[in-house]
Amino acid sequence: MTPSNAPERYYNYAYLDEQTKRMIRRSILKALAIPGYQVPFGSREMPVPYGWGTGGIQLTAAIIGPEDVYKCIDQGADDTTNAVSIRRFFAKVADVETTEDTGQATIIQSRHRIPEKPLKANQVMIFQVPQPEPLRGLEPRETETRAMHAYAEYGLQYVSLYESVSAYGRIATGAGYPVMIEERYLMSPSPIPKFDNPKLNDSEAVLLFGAGREKRIYAVPPHTTVRSLDFDDYPFEVQTWEQSCALCGSEDSYLDEVDLDDAGQKMFVCSDSHHCAERREAGHAGPMAGHALDQSKEPAP
Amino acid sequence: MSQTLDLAKIHPGFLDPVRESQAVFRKVMDAVARPGSVADLAFAVDGPPGLDCAAAAVALTLFDFETPVWLDPALAGGEAEGWIRFHAGCPLTPETSRAAFALVARAQDCPPLSAFNQGDAKYPDRSTTVIVQVAGLEGGEPVVLTGPGIKTETVIAPRGLPHGFWEQLETNNAQFQYGVDVMLVAGQLLLALPRSTRAQIRKG
Numbered sequence: 001m002t003p004s005n006a007p008e009r010y011y012n013y014a015y016l017d018e019q020t021k022r023m024i025r026r027s028i029l030k031a032l033a034i035p036g037y038q039v040p041f042g043s044r045e046m047p048v049p050y051g052w053g054t055g056g057i058q059l060t061a062a063i064i065g066p067e068d069v070y071k072c073i074d075q076g077a078d079d080t081t082n083a084v085s086i087r088r089f090f091a092k093v094a095d096v097e098t099t100e101d102t103g104q105a106t107i108i109q110s111r112h113r114i115p116e117k118p119l120k121a122n123q124v125m126i127f128q129v130p131q132p133e134p135l136r137g138l139e140p141r142e143t144e145t146r147a148m149h150a151y152a153e154y155g156l157q158y159v160s161l162y163e164s165v166s167a168y169g170r171i172a173t174g175a176g177y178p179v180m181i182e183e184r185y186l187m188s189p190s191p192i193p194k195f196d197n198p199k200l201n202d203s204e205a206v207l208l209f210g211a212g213r214e215k216r217i218y219a220v221p222p223h224t225t226v227r228s229l230d231f232d233d234y235p236f237e238v239q240t241w242e243q244s245c246a247l248c249g250s251e252d253s254y255l256d257e258v259d260l261d262d263a264g265q266k267m268f269v270c271s272d273s274h275h276c277a278e279r280r281e282a283g284h285a286g287p288m289a290g291h292a293l294d295q296s297k298e299p300a301p
Numbered sequence: 302m303s304q305t306l307d308l309a310k311i312h313p314g315f316l317d318p319v320r321e322s323q324a325v326f327r328k329v330m331d332a333v334a335r336p337g338s339v340a341d342l343a344f345a346v347d348g349p350p351g352l353d354c355a356a357a358a359v360a361l362t363l364f365d366f367e368t369p370v371w372l373d374p375a376l377a378g379g380e381a382e383g384w385i386r387f388h389a390g391c392p393l394t395p396e397t398s399r400a401a402f403a404l405v406a407r408a409q410d411c412p413p414l415s416a417f418n419q420g421d422a423k424y425p426d427r428s429t430t431v432i433v434q435v436a437g438l439e440g441g442e443p444v445v446l447t448g449p450g451i452k453t454e455t456v457i458a459p460r461g462l463p464h465g466f467w468e469q470l471e472t473n474n475a476q477f478q479y480g481v482d483v484m485l486v487a488g489q490l491l492l493a494l495p496r497s498t499r500a501q502i503r504k505g
């Protein structure tokens with residue numbers, strides 16, 4: 001592999017130019033100093049379209065070094081197109097080792113999941129964020145939502161949750177469930193399932209959020225209070241399943257429902273592909289173990 | 302500020318700017334994410350006279366043409382100023398309230414934290430990051446830190462801070478979301494005190 005700073009290298013190390021990295025790095029430090037507050041940043045054009053993780057990629061590019069071990073997941077899976085291509089991108093432009101193993105990784109970039117394995121203090125979790133503003137669905141004007149954050153005026157959010165209770169009998173939000181950071185800033189956890197919200201609270205790892213199209217960076221430092229909004233009589237609760245994972249038998253992981261045929265056959269499997277594979281290797285088996293989908297299928301790099 | 306630089310007097314910056322600034326940033330990011338934890342930046346750079354190694358490393362990593370920098374009078378006009386202007390290319394400002402970063406050579410001479418930019422209600426990120434060189438990060442009065450990034454509490458004991466500094470920091474924290482973010486630097490070591498951190502002198 002060509003050393004990162006060899007003159008013949010076509011791109012700068014980690015793709016971004018140094019001034020862009022400095023700008024993003026400054027934004028990250030301010031984001032960590034004001035947990036949950038959205039720092040505007042000069043988001044650049046990336047070699048993928050908006051919506052494909054440009055915010056997360058820019059955060060990764062600004063912090064990654066050759067010593068890092070990089071993991072990228074999409075909805076929990078290591079082997080989806082988006083995750084594979086972003087992983088290869090950083091293997092190429094940042095000379096990093098990549099992995100599917102949650103425990104090995106030092107930087108984990110994710111679209112919409114937090115791995116099942118608890119994060120550690122030496123890890124940085126990077127979230128790709130489509131819409132950083134939790135209040136955007138309620139108030140379209142940025143000038144107004146910024147003022148609402150400035151004065152911690154979050155009544156509208158509670159009205160919205162109340163309306164959900166009155167319409168559905170429960171708080172119906174399943175993903176992107178709003179959280180309060182240190183009882184000050186309302187924050188969107190990105191569209192992770194609310195199943196993952198409790199993992200944000202008092203995390204060991206640094207959590208960084210990047211929205212490329214919306215040009216915002218925000219962060220949750222380790223050991224920070226992250227509270228999912230709720231009411232005394234309608235407390236926050238996470239999804240549960242009657243099924244266990246069809247392949248590994250896990251009863252406490254987040255499950256995806258997979259249609260198997262046109263006759264309505266379906267299976268429930270772990271959304272976290274590495275978690276599931278690791279359990280199967282350890283000898284755990286679910287009711288459909290041995291199914292054709294039950295094989296590791298990471299394409300050759 | 303407009304005199305030409307004597308290049309012969311300018312100390313080198315990073316030998317490998319890409320790698321070293323990345324390595325420095327990761328340490329600094331961790332220090333800000335875990336207030337009170339000490340980052341060792343010995344690997345990075347020997348700064349010019351008057352500037353501690355860690356302060357110099359932060360300057361090269363974070364300063365550029367977008368960041369007005371306020372230099373303490375002990376640094377302004379000297380070799381350190383020339384070094385920063387040459388390597389970082391940042392504008393210098395004499396107004397504390399306009400500075401994105403402030404470099405204080407001697408903690409004893411640090412202007413009141415309230416003199417720096419405190420940020421805007423809607424854009425609190427626009428406040429000044431104040432880098433203060435202290436005599437040491439150990440051996441001073443024990444101070445208990447709590448807040449985001451700290452599991453229970455962290456005790457630090459930096460030396461050489463001016464009288465009343467911790468009261469200023471308490472006021473700084475009390476006005477959250479406004480406030481400056483502080484980094485204390487001694488030689489190659491750095492620790493961060495972002496505005497979210499509560500600091501109290503240990504009693505008894």
